[in-house]
Amino acid sequence: MAKIIIPTPLRKFTDNQSSFQATSGNVGEALNELTTAYPGVKGHLFDDNGQVRQFIKVFVGEDDIKDLDNNATLVESGTIISIVPAIAGGCI
Amino acid sequence: MSKLILTEDARKVIIKDAESTYPHECCGFFYGSDDDKRTVTEAIPVVNTKEENRERRFEISAIDYMKAEQYADENGLTLLGVYHSHPEHAAIPSEHDLRQALPYFSYIIVSVKKAKTAAVLSWKLNDQGRFEQETVINQNNPFDVDVFLSSFNQ
């Protein structure tokens, strides 16, 4: 049981829900649960190869899943999974 | 053109950040409501984590992004977008800005010339994924009765 925090820009694809309760035991499965429940999120979260998109990061608590076990990172009840868009830019 | 109402308090924070961070780019989040009129009531600066070329680039850490979502959630506000400055450049989004732009968010850009604000414009992605300018409406703070009355009591 993990809680996935949906970033504000993606909430139009989740009926305005700010979070989603997943029952899976790891991050990858939890994210699949989310995209099954809200298919509109899928294209914004995963690329054509099914990998998390370039400008999106997934955190478990305060850790990037890349520093943990990626999609295989285990979650337990009370785990918070955050979908975090990379925010950057410049003037030229 | 969609409208963005910018309250005086939020505008002051953004301009002060843009001018005091010059010649580097500043960045931050802004919050408010999005019921019928998108209204920015609060802006909060965050650190530009870019290690070099901060005159031309900005980046916000994932932790700061998560904190911003949390702040909105805890205060009953909506995270409405991101602001940043363009030192010595126009307040028009660059290709770089477009590449990482998200749907829904408003992007306020402040053009700063010689450490002074030259323009404050707002942009939002349309359904085709291109930036469209928003009309920024400046809103003064509501009339403060207490301040007014205290001026008679001195």
Ligand SMILES: [Zn+2]
């Ligand atoms: Zn920019």
